[in-house]
Structure formats: C-alpha cells, structure tokens
Amino acid sequence: MNTVGSPRYAPEWLALREDADARARAERLLGPLRDHLARGSAPDGALTVCDLGCGTGSMGRWLAARLGGPQRWFMNDRDPALLEDIAARMPQRSADGSAVEVVPQQRDITQLTAGDLEGVGLVTASALLDLLTADEVESLAAACASAGSAVLLALSVEGRVELDPYDPLDADFAAAFDAHQRRADGGRRLLGPDAVEAATAAFERNGARVFTESSPWQLGPDDRALTGQWLLGWVAAACAQDPSLEAASGEYLRRRIETCEAGGLRAVVGHRDLLALPADAAGGGPAGTASL
Template identity: 80%
Template sequence: MNTVGSPRYAPEWLALREDADARARAEQLLGPLEGFLAEAAASGGPLTVQDLGCGTGSMGRWLASRLNGPQRWFMYDRDPTLLENIAARMPRESADGGRLEVVPQQRDITRLTADDLAGTSLVTASALLDLLTADEVEALAAACAQAGCAVLLALSVEGRVEIDPHDPLDEEFTAAFNAHQRRTDGGRRLLGPDAVEAATAAFERNGATVHTRSTPWQLGPADRALTAQWLLGWVAAACAQEPSLEAASEEYLRRRLDACDAGALRAVVHHRDLLALPGGPAGNVPA
C-alpha cells in the first residue's frame, strides 16, 4: 500500500476498505500456495513472510490465520504511524495454532534485493502492485526468483468499473482515472491498470509459474460509507488528470452520492490477485 515516494494513506481509509478487501481476495490461490509453503516448512523453522507496503496490516490479518505453521512476518511500510502497534493487531496464531512473530520495519520496499529476501518463504502485498514501475516489478521478480520464494500480490486495479445505475459520464471519469493511475510521479512512471500483465510477464521471464484470479469489490447498500469515499477519491483523481472534468464533477458527484445515500447505487471495482510460484507448474488452481 505504501512505497517510498507514494502518497501516505490515512488509517481511516485503510480501515474502511478492509472488509471489502477481505471479501474480494482470491481464496482459490491459497491451495497452490499452501502446497509450496508445506515443502518450504519441511526444512524446519517458521515460515518467513515479507509483507510489502503493509499499511495497518490488513493483508497479514487476512492471510496469517489461513496458513499453517509458525510464522515470522516482516511488515514494511514507509509511514511509521501505520506501523505503530501493528503486532497487536495481527492474529496471535496460525491456522493450526502455530506461533506468530511480527517485525515492523520502515524502509523503501522498491529496493529489496535477493539478499534481503534470503530465507523468505513468501513475499506478499495488497493494493501495491499498481503503484510500482515496470523496472521495479522486474527487479522484484528477479529478486524473488533468486531467493526462491512464493509471491502473492492482491487487489491490483484493472481499470474497469461498473456503476449501477449507469451515468453518461462514467466512461469519461474511468478513462481519466486510469490515465492518472499510469501517471509519472516523481520521475516514476506508474503501471496502474497494466500492472498485473507486466508482473505476469516479469515473473514468467524469471521462471515462475503465475496464476491470477479476478477479485472485484462488490459494493452495495451495505457499503455506503466505503462507496462514498471511493467515489470522492476516484472523481478527484480523474479531475486531477483531466481538469476539463471539473465543471461536470460537482453535479456528477451529487447524483452519485445521493443514490449511494439512498441505498440505490451499486459498484463493481475490478481488481486481480497474482500468485507466482518458483519453478514449474504447481498444479491447477480452481476457477
């Protein structure tokens, strides 16, 4: 969620989206991942997990209790306030009762090397991949390949949004938002909606077997607060990229937020999860 050079994310926003994130993540990818980790654990000692751009730890809270065995989580973020008390917010044990250890670290995750990942069983991240550049993804894939670890990258944006009821301006805001996601930020050209395709190619070039699964947010009347905040941020990013949309944005938002408040708005925000496993095919992943 947070790399050096990326914007700081408010804990309130991360808390608001955590339930939708948890509902969306691809549980189908855990079978092949557990198979790989079981072999890694056979050598003894805890699984070592590196959580990149961990935010408040939502990925760890979702994943740690779904994996077996003792685990040591290194949780990286650029924002020290997000790392405060993160260990207390993590599960206390794994799926089979194994002990969890949490090590928070403030650092630039775009500079991780194979040496940094030595002994790592799994590298994971949520809502991070689309904030990276092509070179950063290539470097991450190469480092993970050299370290021989699995990689699970969740909730990367795909650039597709479906809002019901439809509005004639939906496509314009979507196109502007996607261009904003692909912007150059501090000299870094972000991948945005192209991230999963670029990462798949990068990991495959480095000898990994890659599985991906669609993981959309399905937002309805029960998600009014999240939907409203997502709409505000989505429109703001679109207008920042395409100032000509400013004139229409106020009325567009009024219509959308009124419908949201009335429980009459639904949105599907498309994401994709990616699992990369070292070596050859590791079995089929259920659809």
C-alpha cells in the first residue's frame, strides 16, 4: 500500500470530495449574505464574484445556483490545467434564472490587492484559508475591506477528527497531521487549524462583522472511496511531519481501510466556514463575531 498516494489537489481528488464538500458547507451563512447583497446591488444589477483558488469550480457550482440575479464569476487559480473548460462546468443560471458569466484567470491569489477587487461584491474560496499564512490572511482582509467586498470562506480545517470505531493510534496521527498543517512551507508558515481564528481577528481589525459556522465532513458507508483516499493523505501527512509514526502506519492503514471497505468506518472531519461582511453593511452596528 502506497501511503504517499497521488497529489491531494489533482482533479480526481477534487471530484471525489465535491459531494462531501457540498453537504458540509454552512448554508445558514447564506441568509445574512443574501441580505447584505440585496442592499448593495451593482449599477447593472450583476453580482461580481472573485473565487480564489477555485480548482475545478466546486464552490461556484454550489454557490452560484443558491444566489439570485445575474452573476459574473472570476475564477482564479494558479494551475492552468484546472481552469480548462471551467466555464462549461459552472451553472449557466442563478437561483432566479439569471445568467451566470464565467471568466477564468490564472494568478497567484496571495498577491491580491484592493485594486484587483474593485467592483467585486463577493470574494469566496473553499478549502483555501488554512493554506495561507498570517500575513497573507491579513493582506486579504485589508484588500477586501478597502474594496468593500463581502467574503465567504468555506471548509477551513479546525483540527478535529473523530473516527468510529476508535483506534488507539488515532490521536497520534491527528496530532502529527495538525502539526503538518501548521508547517513551514518554502519559508511560509501555514495557519492550518488556526486559520479561522486568525482570519476572524484580521477581518474584525479591518472593520468587518464576522459570522462563523461549523461545516464538518460527515463520512459514512456511502463515502468509502473518499474516506479511503482521505485516510491515505491524512496518514501520509502525519508521517511526513513525524517519521516515528511510519513504522505503525502500514498496519494502522490496513485496519482502517479494511473497516472502511466493509462499510464500518465513520469519520467526522472538522471544518469551519467564515462570512465577513463590511461593517457599514452589516446592520450598522459594531464589528464582532457571531456563530449562527
């Protein structure tokens, strides 16, 4: 068994996780987001959305059809292969039947500025926030505040994994994985499970009102393929962080994969979604944090 596996962000992996992502995203955040967007329509009536690290477009496929009115989606990713034919994979109509326009853009989203967001009503991303550094999150919050953009960041890891049935090694792999998520990567110290807390503070410092909501993956017998691939990646990352776990990883994975393939393994993988609304459009009150 290969514990390293294929790249986590290959199109195959993104396709495998899309259904679980869609089930997990916090729909309750859409209420305050819709209220905000209704108060700030663009002159032409269209909502301009900037999707950061869009991958194959799963966030757009989930969100565009849940928001009304004409929409213009700028799909940003640094991998040109993921942007190929992305317009054809997006919905053509919004929730009320209005047109959805899609514009792919190859770019490094860590270099985003307020000027890049001029006229953007909504900045969104999925499974991205925990891959940023504290400085990058601060820069993103400042750019969105300057542009007056609302922000919806979905599926950021929060360092909680629950596996049923329990295995004595679960906690060791979980701790090593969390440490790997916080690793220094090419001189960048990633936020990992600390991302939502850091982003909440950054957006509040820039005057936004922040809402957060739990959005865990809840994987059961119908998710065997995803759970199995997630386990391989989870254990591989843990071993990369703590090589002392390598000796136990093979037997651990054998037990876990056998149980998974038999339909007996359930997993809860903690994520959290964050909505940040400009203070002057969030009810007029002071900035603050709310869990819906």
